[in-house]
Amino acid sequence: MNFDRNAKCWCGSGLKYKKCHLEFDEKIESYRHKGHIVPPRDIIKSPEDIEGIRKSAKINNEVLDLVASKIKAGMSTEEIDRLVYDYTTENGGIPAPLNFEGFPKSVCTSINNEVCHGIPDEKIILRDGDIVNVDVSTILNGYYSDASRMFMIGEVDEKAKRLVTVARETMVKGIEAIKPWGFLGDIGAACQEHAHKNGYTIVRALGGHGVGNQFHEEPFVPHVGEKGTGMLLVPGMVLTVEPMVNEGDFDVFVDEVNEWTIYTADDKLSAQWEHTVLITETGVEILAK
Structure with a gap:
């Protein structure tokens, strides 16, 4: 130094x-x-970075609020994509997923047994009883934010409702475990404990990530783990907490045709919520939600 x-x-x-x-x-x-593993300096955000990410997150949150006000049975996932694209661009932003490593749409819409990266399509119609994850990511003036919410379409059965509820609780437990000068493993341990206690599993092949100056930055954020292990968490880090909670086994597979959409291996339901959080001197600030 x-x-x-x-x-x-x-x-x-x-x-x-x-x-x-x-x-x-x-x-x-x-x-x-x-x-201990310590964070590289380039993932610790400057005051200017943090303000830029906050502004990006504001649009991201507004997009998800708009989707929440419009989503319903009979709607195509392509209509959700248009809502996201139009609102984001009209407010000076860019949908981060669009053309990212070849992804063809502005948002991910993942239904029922789809874990993540569902591709919007005019032929995919939301049905009564579906649960759907809408994952929105925004670039504004070069700064990135990322969040997703679950939506329950019409009359959803109790098993699906419970999964959606516990998935959100699991994300909250992970965020509550974040302490400045704590460790990355604290997040995974808290998520894992809550999901398993409720009879669910957490996808291990995928996780959260640093975000802000790029779409995906260090560190990878696993949602299973051991308390007190992994990278040191320090003020100025910005990352996503986004556990993917499965009704059945944690194994998944990738769609062989579109090479993006990830499904549960046993065809059972999956649910996920995601927030972008800033680690502060005293705890965390939720930026995108």
Whole structure:
């Protein structure tokens, strides 16, 4: 850590290093010396980054609110895609999924046994009793935000309702486990405990991620794990918590035709909620939800 104490801090705050992140860096270094995995500096957000992500998240939240007000039985998932695209672009943003690594649409719509990455289509019609995850991600002025919500269409049976409810509780438990100077494994341990206690499993092949300056950044956020393990969590990190909770086994497979949509291997239901969170000095701030 050869950084001039009197130079402006690397974080972009405009303050002198000694008045800003010197003590912070020394604390991180003490964890490194103890053998812990510590976050690279480039995933710790500057005040400017955080403000940019907040503005992106505002649009992201508004898009999901719009979907919530319109979604219903008889609606095609293509109609959801158009809502997302139109609102995002009319407000100066870009839908992050559109053309990301070849993904053809502006939003992911995953129904019933689809775990994630469902592709909107005019032929896919929401039916009474469906549960659907709508996953929205927004770029605004180069900053990314990411969140998803579950929607229950019409009269949904009690088993599906319970899965949707527990999936949301599992995400909340994961977020509540985040503490500055805690560990990544704390999130997974909390999610795993709650889902398993309720008789469900959590998908292991997929997880959350850092977000903000890119769509997907370090760290990968597993939703199973052991408390006190994994990367150190520090103020200024922004990441998603998005456990995918399965009614049956945690195994999944990828659609061989579109090479995107992921299904439960046993054809049982899956549910997921996702928030983007900022780790602060005292806890977390939920940015996108």
